[in-house]
Amino acid sequence: MGAIAGAVTPDGVDPEVVRRMCRTIAHRGPDGSGLHAGAAAVLGTRRLAVVDVAGGEQPVCSEDGRVVTVLDGEIYNFAGLRAELLSRGHRPVSNGGSECLVHLYEEFGDAFVHLLRGVFALAIWDGRRRRLLLARDRVGEKPLYWGVRSGSLRFASEVKALVCDPEWRGGVDPVALHHYLTYRYVPAPWSIFEGIRKLPPGSTLVWENGTVRTARYWRLNAAPRPVASIYEETARLRELLAESTRLRMIGERPIGAFLSGGVGSSAVVAAMALQSSQPIRTFCVGFEDAAFDEREHAREVARLYGTDHRETVVTASALDVLPTLAWHFDEPFADPSAIPGFLAAEMSRREVTVALNGDGGDESFGGHRRYASLRRAARLPLSAAAQPLLNSAGRALRTRSRPGSLIHRTGWGMELAGLPAAGRYTHMMSSFTEEQKDELYTPEQWALLGDVSSGVIIEHAFEESLAECDVTRMMDVDVNTYLPGDLLVRTDISTMACSLEARSPFLDHVFMEWAAGLPGDLKVRGGTTKYLLKRALVDWLPAHLLERPKVGFGIPLASWLRAELRPLAHDLLTDATARGRGLFDPEVVDRLLTEHAEGHDHSDRIWTLMQFELWHRTHLPARPTVTDHHRSRFA
Numbered sequence: 175m176g177a178i179a180g181a182v183t184p185d186g187v188d189p190e191v192v193r194r195m196c197r198t199i200a201h202r203g204p205d206g207s208g209l210h211a212g213a214a215a216v217l218g219t220r221r222l223a224v225v226d227v228a229g230g231e232q233p234v235c236s237e238d239g240r241v242v243t244v245l246d247g248e249i250y251n252f253a254g255l256r257a258e259l260l261s262r263g264h265r266p267v268s269n270g271g272s273e274c275l276v277h278l279y280e281e282f283g284d285a286f287v288h289l290l291r292g293v294f295a296l297a298i299w300d301g302r303r304r305r306l307l308l309a310r311d312r313v314g315e316k317p318l319y320w321g322v323r324s325g326s327l328r329f330a331s332e333v334k335a336l337v338c339d340p341e342w343r344g345g346v347d348p349v350a351l352h353h354y355l356t357y358r359y360v361p362a363p364w365s366i367f368e369g370i371r372k373l374p375p376g377s378t379l380v381w382e383n384g385t386v387r388t389a390r391y392w393r394l395n396a397a398p399r400p401v402a403s404i405y406e407e408t409a410r411l412r413e414l415l416a417e418s419t420r421l422r423m424i425g426e427r428p429i430g431a432f433l434s435g436g437v438g439s440s441a442v443v444a445a446m447a448l449q450s451s452q453p454i455r456t457f458c459v460g461f462e463d464a465a466f467d468e469r470e471h472a473r474e475v476a477r478l479y480g481t482d483h484r485e486t487v488v489t490a491s492a493l494d495v496l497p498t499l500a501w502h503f504d505e506p507f508a509d510p511s512a513i514p515g516f517l518a519a520e521m522s523r524r525e526v527t528v529a530l531n532g533d534g535g536d537e538s539f540g541g542h543r544r545y546a547s548l549r550r551a552a553r554l555p556l557s558a559a560a561q562p563l564l565n566s567a568g569r570a571l572r573t574r575s576r577p578g579s580l581i582h583r584t585g586w587g588m589e590l591a592g593l594p595a596a597g598r599y600t601h602m603m604s605s606f607t608e609e610q611k612d613e614l615y616t617p618e619q620w621a622l623l624g625d626v627s628s629g630v631i632i633e634h635a636f637e638e639s640l641a642e643c644d645v646t647r648m649m650d651v652d653v654n655t656y657l658p659g660d661l662l663v664r665t666d667i668s669t670m671a672c673s674l675e676a677r678s679p680f681l682d683h684v685f686m687e688w689a690a691g692l693p694g695d696l697k698v699r700g701g702t703t704k705y706l707l708k709r710a711l712v713d714w715l716p717a718h719l720l721e722r723p724k725v726g727f728g729i730p731l732a733s734w735l736r737a738e739l740r741p742l743a744h745d746l747l748t749d750a751t752a753r754g755r756g757l758f759d760p761e762v763v764d765r766l767l768t769e770h771a772e773g774h775d776h777s778d779r780i781w782t783l784m785q786f787e788l789w790h791r792t793h794l795p796a797r798p799t800v801t802d803h804h805r806s807r808f809a
Contacts, residue, residue: 177331177335178246178296178329179329179330179331180297180299180329181328182299182306182327182381183325183384184304232272234268234276235276236277236280240300241298243272243275243279243298244272244296246295246316246331247294247315247316248292248293248677249270249271249291249292249294250291250421250424250682251290252270255274255289256269259274259278264281275296276298279307284380287309290311291421291682291683291684294310294311295310295311295316295317304382304383305380305381306327306382307378307379308320308373308381309379309391310374310376310377311375312375312376312683314376314662315662315665315666317372317663318330319331319332319370319371319373320370320371320373320379321369321370322386325384327386333370334504334793336370337370337793342367342370344367344368344369344370345368346790347365347366347367347368348619349626350364350365350366351786352623352628353631354506354782355605355611355614355786356605356608357603357605357628357631357659358507358509358660358782359505359507359508359659359663360505360506362374362658362659366505366506374388376392378391392683394686394687394690395691396641396642397640397642398641398693399691399692401691401692404706408706409710411689411707412711414688415445415685415710417682417684419442419445419679421679422528422530422679422682423449423450423530425528428455428525429527429529429530430457430526430528431454431455431456431457431530432456432457432529433456433476434458434459435470435474437532437535437541437708437715437724438532438535440472440711440719441532441714442679442680443476443479444479444711444715445679445714446530447481448714453482454481455482455483455525455526456472456475456476456482456484457483457484457522458472458476458486458518459486459521460485460487461487461489461514461729461730462489466725475715475719478716486521488517488729490734490739492513492517493742497792498671500791500792502668502670502671505789506785506786506789506790507667507789508781508784508786509660510781511664512664512667515665519668522672523672523673523674527673527674527675528676528677529669529674529675529676529677530677530678530679531676531677533662533681534686535680535704535707536652538649538653538685538689538690539689540645540649540697540703540705541703541707542703542724544602546702546703548598548599548602548644548645548648549694561592562592563592564589565588566592568585568586568587568590568592569585571584571588572585572586590602595647596633597629597633599636599651600629600633603632603656605778606779606782608627608629613762614758614759614762614763616758618756619757619758635650635654636651639651642694643694645697645698646697650690662681732770735770735780735781746788747784748767755790758783763783766783
């Protein structure tokens with residue numbers, strides 16, 4: 175794990191640009207083996223060593239020096255790949271995954287990515303062909319940014335390395351901002367910076383003869399498959415979970431696990447404990463607000479499996495980490511769970527270098543409550559002609575009633591039920607709807623967008639899905655949007671900021687491909703979410719832990735924005751700096767703040783605006799420097 179960067183031109187390498195980029199990523203954190211530049215500095219990397227600590231230096235070159243690679247990530251099946259390469263006459267000298275990539279490329283060309291089982295953002299420079307290959311792992315656990323300027327393609331796993339380039343003169347991409355305000359993150363292929371793109375998950379990019387080609391090499395197939403008995407399917411689920419967990423326990427550094435007390439993280443801890451001869455170290459974040467606190471459930475799992483358990487409590491004072499998070503999150507990011515995520519990583523890093531987690535379990539097995547809500551809505555006996563009428567009536571009720579009132583909530587429900595499945599999902603996931611964004615923008619900002627609609631992203635994902643019903647289709651859409659855009663960004667940035675490597679057994683692509691073909695009623699049955707997963711875990715976890723409602727990994731944001739956070743929100747969003755940007759109507763922003771203070775819940779939208787403003791003050795208009803993250807620039 176670490177960070178990578180590089181720059182190439184049609185004529186060859188651009189070593190000075192790479193050195194400049196690498197000086198930025200070299201200041202990511204306190205740990206790792208330092209900055210390396212090889213092969214005429216075409217590629218650079220900074221590494222957090224977990225596997226093959228002594229021999230896994232990067233970049234890695236082929237025997238003749240023609241092929242060079244850098245890797246940010248881990249290849250979990252490297253042992254099998256190494257054995258295959260040895261049988262083909264290669265003689266790798268290290269015991270990690272990075273060197274395997276060079277020889278796999280020599281053997282299989284670009285198709286080698288299909289052989290990898292792990293998380294990765296990687297680059298391979300073929301010196302003889304003057305050809306660059308970039309690839310990102312299937313689900314998108316590792317980021318990879320790129321851009322072309324002055325005839326050079328430049329890439330990095332941290333966008334700072336691209337933005338710090340003095341040749342970059344861009345600003346905020348208005349379309350990316352538009353999508354951010356809806357989803358609370360910037361979806362690929364956009365980045366918040368003009369002229370810089372994100373390589374989507376499961377994709378490759380080839381730069382050759384000055385031309386860029388991108389291609390999707392993997393997409394989860396959610397088409398239904400024949401299933402066996404419940405007994406056989408639960409047995410197979412446990413087998414796959416144990417295998418993917420075992421693969422992620424490989425390493426030479428101390429390993430632990432995040433334990434929230436939810437089904438996903440508890441299942442991973444159980445799978446670890448059943449395959450370990452030593453007590454597992456577990457880490458839990460709790461809250462003073464009982465509605466958000468799951469510590470007692472985590473303690474019960476810890477006692478059951480005899481883990482070495484640690485806890486920390488998040489209070490409003492934890493918001494002091496916001497300057498640090500704004501530096502590390504290269505783009506605006508408004509999922510408030512980044513705060514407890516960062517604090518959990520910070521606590522864990524004091525004792526371990528690797529932490530397993532339960533990410534991905536909800537998207538594969540139907541854990542989010544919105545899945546059950548959508549299933550209920552889909553069963554309403556509404557004709558195609560009645561849906562728009564119900565939607566219009568609901569909107570009228572909502573707009574003419576007080577936010578938070580029974581009439582307002584009823585109107586919102588009617589409006590939601592009157593939408594098609596893709597529109598319903600977009601509405602449920604939106605911080606700002608299209609209507610609210612139109613009201614928020616200044617005329618000048620609105621004019622930059624034309625007919626851009628954020629809902630098209632979800633509609634396209636729904637259309638591409640091969641799932642059998644709206645509920646499993648929504649899970650498939652989550653795998654292609656919310657999971658890589660939100661959850662995996664949160665986990666990767668918050669852990670790597672602490673030099674901690676996160677590993678997610680539920681995101682093993684073999685496990686995911688098996689789960690994707692399960693019918694919807696084995697995932698959401700009635701009001702029960704994660705139906706099959708819970709059935710599979712009855713011998714591992716107590717029934718009351720499996721049956722309790724999902725809490726989620728949130729924070730008491732609404733109350734904090736009326737108390738401790740209220741002054742910061744007001745200062746950030748109403749001062750001359752924020753209003754001088756000319757992006758948002760000051761009267762609309764004032765109304766959101768005032769109504770929230772009076773009891774209406776606008777916390778989601780206020781937080782989304784706050785995180786954009788914090789990000790802007792950290793990264794623009796001045797170029798970030800390698801020392802900026804040591805101080806707050808929010809004043």
